Amino acid sequence: MSEHVVSTRTYYAIFTTLMVLTAVTVGVATFDLGRLNVIAALAIAVIKATLVLLYFMHLRYSPRLTWLIVCVAFVWLGILIGLTMSDELTRAWLQVLGAERPPAQL
Secondary structure: OOOOOOOHHHHHHHHHHHHHHHHHHHHHHHOOOOOHHHHHHHHHHHHHHHHHHHHHOOOOOOOHHHHHHHHHHHHHHHHHHHHHHHHHHOOOHHHHOOOOOOOOOO
16 A cells, blocks of 8 residues: 655645634634624534544545545434434423423333
């Protein structure tokens, strides 16, 4: 398996970009953007995570099988988050129906 050699200039550029994005995250946190605070913070976090995955974890130069494994992992993460959120968001429905808590299991 041949390895792709990434120049140190690229690593320094990515590191600088990550530091700038960290400063932008701190800057966005100081402003009250209402509901956009969460969206802006998550967007910056996704960009930073993508840069780390691509360059520092060498995913950019990996074979397609590695890309497939990473994509499947994110799909499973999405499924788990979706199931957790569906449970969390529907717990208030019990109060709407008049039940204080679910019936006890025997």
